[in-house]
Every structure is written in C-alpha cells, then in structure tokens.
Amino acid sequence: MSFTFCTTKSLICAPDASQNIGEYCHALGIRKALIVTDPGITDIGLHTEIVSALEVANIPTTLFAQVQMDPPASTIKLAVDYAKSYDIDGVIGLGGGSSLDTAKLIAALVNSSQSLDDIYGIDKVSSGRLPLIQIPTTAGTGSEVTPISIVTTEDSQKLGIISNVLLPDIALLDPVLTRGLPPHITAATGVDAMVHAIEAYTSVHKKNPYSDMLAKQALTLMAGAINTAVFDGKNLKARHDMMLGATLAGQAFANAPVAAVHALAYPLGGHYHIPHGLSNALVLPHVLRFNHIAAFEHYAELYDTIAVPSSLPTKRKSEAFIAYFENLVPELELPNRLREVNVPKTDLEMLAADGIKQQRLLVNNPREMTEQDILSIYQQAY
Ligand SMILES: NC(=O)c1ccc[n+]([C@@H]2O[C@H](COP(=O)([O-])OP(=O)(O)OC[C@H]3O[C@@H](n4cnc5c(N)ncnc54)[C@H](O)[C@@H]3O)[C@@H](O)[C@H]2O)c1
Numbered sequence: 540m541s542f543t544f545c546t547t548k549s550l551i552c553a554p555d556a557s558q559n560i561g562e563y564c565h566a567l568g569i570r571k572a573l574i575v576t577d578p579g580i581t582d583i584g585l586h587t588e589i590v591s592a593l594e595v596a597n598i599p600t601t602l603f604a605q606v607q608m609d610p611p612a613s614t615i616k617l618a619v620d621y622a623k624s625y626d627i628d629g630v631i632g633l634g635g636g637s638s639l640d641t642a643k644l645i646a647a648l649v650n651s652s653q654s655l656d657d658i659y660g661i662d663k664v665s666s667g668r669l670p671l672i673q674i675p676t677t678a679g680t681g682s683e684v685t686p687i688s689i690v691t692t693e694d695s696q697k698l699g700i701i702s703n704v705l706l707p708d709i710a711l712l713d714p715v716l717t718r719g720l721p722p723h724i725t726a727a728t729g730v731d732a733m734v735h736a737i738e739a740y741t742s743v744h745k746k747n748p749y750s751d752m753l754a755k756q757a758l759t760l761m762a763g764a765i766n767t768a769v770f771d772g773k774n775l776k777a778r779h780d781m782m783l784g785a786t787l788a789g790q791a792f793a794n795a796p797v798a799a800v801h802a803l804a805y806p807l808g809g810h811y812h813i814p815h816g817l818s819n820a821l822v823l824p825h826v827l828r829f830n831h832i833a834a835f836e837h838y839a840e841l842y843d844t845i846a847v848p849s850s851l852p853t854k855r856k857s858e859a860f861i862a863y864f865e866n867l868v869p870e871l872e873l874p875n876r877l878r879e880v881n882v883p884k885t886d887l888e889m890l891a892a893d894g895i896k897q898q899r900l901l902v903n904n905p906r907e908m909t910e911q912d913i914l915s916i917y918q919q920a921y
C-alpha cells in the first residue's frame with residue numbers, strides 16, 4: 540500500500556511552552572513578528588505573557604486581533620493588508636482554528652503576488668510563506684498541523700485552501716492556555732477533534748497506517764479526558780490530553796481527509812454561524828448511523844480504543860461506538876437538535892442542496908451519500 544504523510548516539522552508540547560516563544564522565533568530567524576488572534580483572546584489577556592516573552596527576547600511585535608469566528612474572506616483580506624503595512628518577517632497564530640487559519644493565509648499572502656481569490660482549492664499556492672508558529676488555545680481543529688485554511692465566502696460557503704505551503708514550522712502546544720476555555724467551547728471543539736479522528740480512520744481514499752495509529756491514540760486520549768476537561772476545566776492533565784489528542788487527530792486527518800460529518804456541518808456554520816464543533820456534534824450521531832452498514836468494522840475497531848476491549852460481535856461494537864457519541868453530546872450539555880439552535884425547518888432542503896456541493900469531503904465518506912440522504916439526516920437531526 541502506498542501513501543504519503545506530511546506534518547508540521549516541529550511539535551513542542553509542554554505546560555507553559557508558550558513562554559519560550561522568543562527562543563523559537565530566534566530559531567526560525569524571526570526578528571519582527573505579527574501575532575494573529577481574535578478579540579475573545581485579547582479580552583481575557585491570553586496574549587499578554589506571550590507579548591512580554593517576545594519583548595524580553597528583543598523581538599518587536601505587531602498585533603492583529605480582529606479575527607472573526609469562521610473567518611470571512613473580508614477578514615482575511617483585511618489581515619493581509621494590515622500585515623503588508625508592517626515590516627514583519629514572521630507570523631505567530633494564537634487562538635482557535637479561526638486565528639490559526641488566518642495566520643497561515645497571512646504568512647502565505649503577505650509577500651505574494653497572489654490574492655486570496657487565486658488560492659481556493661488544492662495546491663494553488665505558488666509562493667513560499669513567512670516563518671510560521673502556531674499556538675492553539677482550543678483543543679479542536681488541529682490547524683497547527685494541517686495544510687488547510689477554511690474561509691467563509693461572501694455567499695456563505697465554507698471553502699478550503701489546501702497546500703503544504705500552509706503547514707506551519709512549529710506547533711507550540713501549551714495546555715495551560717486552555718484552562719480558562721469555557722465549558723461549551725471545550726465541549727464543541729473537543730467533539731470536532733474526535734470527529735477528525737473518526738473520519739480519518741474511515742477515510743476512503745487516503746486511509747494509511749500513520750493516520751490510523753494517530754487517530755486511535757487521539758480517541759483514547761480524548762475519550763478519557765473530555766468530560767473532565769468540560770466540567771473541571773482547571774484540570775491540567777485533562778487539558779493536556781485534549782490538546783495532544785486534538786493535535787494527533789489533526790495530523791491524522793491532514794493525511795486521511797474528513798468526510799460527511801464535516802460536509803453536513805459546513806452549511807450550518809456558513810448560514811447560521813453555528814460554531815464549527817457544535818455543527819459537527821449536531822449531525823455526528825446521524826451520520827455515524829447512516830455509515831454503520833459500510834463502516835461497522837472500522838467503528839468496532841475504534842470502540843476498542845475508547846472502551847475496555849470486549850468480545851462483543853463486530854456490529855454490536857459499532858453500535859456501542861455510535862451510542863457513545865449519541866450520549867456524549869447531551870452529556871457535555873451541548874444542544875443536540877437543529878431546532879434548539881434555531882435552524883428554520885423550511886431551510887433543510889436548502890442545506891441539503893449546499894451539503895451535496897461538499898464533494899471534496901463527501902468522496903471520503905465510507906458510504907455514498909445523495910442529496911436525499913443528506914436531507915433525511917438533517918431531518919433526523921431536527
Ligand atoms: N485548518 C484546519 O485544518 C481546520 C480544521 C477544522 C476546522 N477549522 C476551522 O477552524 C475554525 C473553528 O476554530 P475553533 O473551533 O478552534 O474556534 P474559533 O477559533 O472560532 O474560536 C471560538 C471562540 O473561542 C474563543 N477562545 C479560543 N481559545 C480560548 C481560550 N483559551 N479561552 C477562552 N476563549 C477562547 C475565541 O475567542 C472564540 O470566541 C472554523 O473556521 C473551522 O472551519 C480549520
């Protein structure tokens with residue numbers, strides 16, 4: 540079997556690792572850095588110690604703190620223009636997937652003749668990029684180890700830019716930064732990361748032994764930690780396991796791409812700005828049930844990574860795996876019906892028409908999905 544596997548070159552995982560940011564900037568030759576983050580992060584001052592550490596290391600910084608959730612194309616363009624007006628030679632992404640995805644695009648576009656509109660899709664980035672350090676503050680997207688940025692276009696589509704140029708130089712995993720992450724964001728981003736592991740493991744075209752190994756370890760870590768991380772957020776061991784698990788899942792799906800859960804989640808994010816992890820959680824159990832007849836062997840294998848290995852028959856294990864997620868979403872106190880997040884019932888056809896456009900993802904699903912299938916999944920989730 541042939542496969543390729545690419546990931547971020549350096550991974551540093553330690554409590555308070557972000558305090559050593561100066562050292563890592565020096566290693567990459569960064570002398571003037573742009574920090575890219577969102578107002579939620581600056582409001583709680585999560586950036587201040589990093590800015591101080593850079594000052595101590597004699598690295599002047601500029602802050603772009605206007606990233607919006609599910610970053611719209613207009614925000615990316617604003618951020619790139621902002622970066623162009625400063626003489627920076629390195630980018631530090633600090634925040635959840637929205638900030639990290641924006642940081643990647645700034646690093647790639649700031650010195651490029653290409654614009655955002657030129658690079659949507661796969662392998663369209665023709666230039667290099669500035670040195671890039673990513674510091675996640677959610678344990679979710681895995682953006683610190685993926686070659687992907689997701690942008691919300693003017694017509695509410697979520698489009699991907701996929702290029703190995705976007706793989707960062709350093710992923711700095713500091714679980715201390717997630718200790719104040721509110722329970723509902725911890726829950727939603729954690730479920731997103733678990734979905735990355737599941738969908739990588741069942742990915743039809745690029746499933747490979749490296750991604751499999753990472754996906755299994757990711758699920759073991761996160762299934763053991765997610766409840767504690769949500770309800771006892773200061774627990775550093777749980778925060779560490781969630782952060783590492785999310786990164787491992789990111790490495791897995793960067794090389795064995797995600798599928799129908801994400802394809803059906805994107806229209807929810809694009810139209811109603813339902814947070815990415817919550818969009819995934821809302822459709823997850825229904826997509827797993829739909830996939831069961833095609834994917835039960837893989838789901839059974841994954842069940843052994845989250846539960847005490849048992850001698851249940853394969854199909855029963857797969858059902859137990861699906862039931863685990865059916866129970867997990869309400870247990871984490873996330874809404875689990877589309878109606879609870881105010882999706883109008885009359886929109887379901889429109890959502891299904893949008894969902895079927897996500898062929899980039901649907902081709903990876905273990906069972907083929909028609910527009911009618913997507914509609915009935917949204918109806919079940921309603
Ligand atoms: N690049 C990829 O591979 C990839 C993969 C999956 C999803 N995504 C994208 O990532 C985005 C979602 O990212 P996300 O789920 O990490 O959320 P996010 O970046 O949109 O942030 C959500 C909220 O959490 C807050 N927050 C973040 N860290 C915090 C902390 N430590 N303490 C308190 N508040 C904090 C932010 O201020 C923000 O309000 C979406 O646009 C999605 O499409 C990208």
Ligand SMILES: [Fe+2]
Nearest residue numbers: 680731801815
């Ligand atoms: Fe995701």
